[in-house]
Amino acid sequence: MIYAASGLPTRGDPNAPANREKSAAGSQGAAFYYVQNAKKDAHTDNMVTVILADYRGYDTLGEETVIYTAGLICFLLLRKRKKESTP
Amino acid sequence: MLDFILGHYAYWFTLVLLVIGLYGMMMKKNLVKKLIGMTIFQVSIIIFYVSSAVKWGATVPILKDTDIEKVHHGIVDTISTAKYINPLPHTLMLTAIVVGVATTGVAFALVISIYKRYKTLEEPELLKRMKKEDDIDSDK
Amino acid sequence: MTRKDDNPIISLVSRSVSPFIMLYALYVIFHGHYSPGGGFQGGTMLAAAVLLVRLAAGSEVSQLQFKKSWGTPLGSIGVLIYFSTGLVAMLLGGNFLDYQFLPLGGHADAIRGWGILFVEIGVGLAVMGILVAIYDDLLEGDPD
Numbered sequence: 001m002i003y004a005a006s007g008l009p010t011r012g013d014p015n016a017p018a019n020r021e022k023s024a025a026g027s028q029g030a031a032f033y034y035v036q037n038a039k040k041d042a043h044t045d046n047m048v049t050v051i052l053a054d055y056r057g058y059d060t061l062g063e064e065t066v067i068y069t070a071g072l073i074c075f076l077l078l079r080k081r082k083k084e085s086t087p
Numbered sequence: 088m089l090d091f092i093l094g095h096y097a098y099w100f101t102l103v104l105l106v107i108g109l110y111g112m113m114m115k116k117n118l119v120k121k122l123i124g125m126t127i128f129q130v131s132i133i134i135f136y137v138s139s140a141v142k143w144g145a146t147v148p149i150l151k152d153t154d155i156e157k158v159h160h161g162i163v164d165t166i167s168t169a170k171y172i173n174p175l176p177h178t179l180m181l182t183a184i185v186v187g188v189a190t191t192g193v194a195f196a197l198v199i200s201i202y203k204r205y206k207t208l209e210e211p212e213l214l215k216r217m218k219k220e221d222d223i224d225s226d227k
Numbered sequence: 228m229t230r231k232d233d234n235p236i237i238s239l240v241s242r243s244v245s246p247f248i249m250l251y252a253l254y255v256i257f258h259g260h261y262s263p264g265g266g267f268q269g270g271t272m273l274a275a276a277v278l279l280v281r282l283a284a285g286s287e288v289s290q291l292q293f294k295k296s297w298g299t300p301l302g303s304i305g306v307l308i309y310f311s312t313g314l315v316a317m318l319l320g321g322n323f324l325d326y327q328f329l330p331l332g333g334h335a336d337a338i339r340g341w342g343i344l345f346v347e348i349g350v351g352l353a354v355m356g357i358l359v360a361i362y363d364d365l366l367e368g369d370p371d
Contacts, residue, residue: 002099031173039150042339044260047148047174052181052265053343057324060346061309063182064353068306070189071357074196074364075299149262181267185354192361199365 097138104131116210118201122194129187133180140176148174241283245292248276256351260340266347270354277359286366298360305353312345 034055038047042054052060108131111124148171202208205216249272256269281289313324321328326342327335 002102031175034174035148035171041336042343043336044340044343045150046260046262046265047150047171048177048181048263049259049265049343049347051174051178053346054326054339056178057313057346059182060350061313061324063185064306064309064350066186067189067357068302068353070193071299071302071360073193074361077196077200078364078367147263185267188358192365195365196361 098135101131101135101138104134118198118208118210118213122191122198125194126187126191129183129190133183133187136176136180136183140173142172145170145172148172148177238284238288241279242288245276245280248279249273252276256347257344259347260343266350267354269347270351271358273351273355274358277355278362281362293359295363298356298363301356302353302360303356305349305351305356308349308352309346312342312349316342 034051035047038044038050042050044050105128108124108126108128111127112121113124115121115124150171198208201213205213207213207216252269252272252275255264255272256266259265259269277289277293280292312326312329315330316325316328317323319328319330326339329338329342331338331341
């Protein structure tokens, strides 16, 4: 696994493939677009909140569903029944 | 050579944490220790992603007032992206942290149910008692 | 599980500090636009304020602050707030969760800022309710 981690791009490079304007295939790089246009699109200074709630709001909805389902599972597994529950 | 080590040392430390969590999950026989190993594993993945999102000499991804004024008055055309770190992995890892909390909660609820039913938490003893119940049920 | 008359100092200090933690957590939620923070972080801090009193002062005293049966309905209300913001935006013309079409006045960009605020409040309430409900369910069968 150390061999695999050595193949990653250098940490901290502003020209790494994740940070460029156009990716290798020629399409728009995501992080570049978000940093440029967050203030114009939502009047907000904090880029992380804009991405989380506006550009990728659907993912946040799915994640809330995950934690709601986990709460429901705990509720249903562990409540007391009226009769004795262990068979 | 020194550049290579300085550019990759953080990944290697994170990998040590990952292997510790994996060892705990696979090699320990108590159920609670396996869960602790799973939590360590998840945390190491989160640290790996967040630590791969830095740039040299850049700051937190919240726009500073001086940059906003410059763009507003037309001095500079666009915001310079080399001064703010990449905000995308931070966003994805917020979701991952909350999913980890939910998974740990459900796992502990299941452990409590298993304890109430079989009265033990060690894995070989648990398998023996489950086999005994299966034999009694199939004998009836 | 907890013996509340063991140490009055811990009980008193935790009961006094808990409202201030809640106030700071509200600050973190509402200033998610201008400083690090937002919905998830503030919701976890609110849950921490409630759980502090439950751990330090016993379960009868902490029922006065936040009853055991309020956890799951609060989580449901949070998810409903999120969904209804998206549905209102869809009914009034745009796509699902497209905040430009919300019925508030102003420039299209400012409406997106307000939409983000509603969504973050919903997420904070949901996270708080569910975390307290998970803790209470794990302690269900314990006589205190």
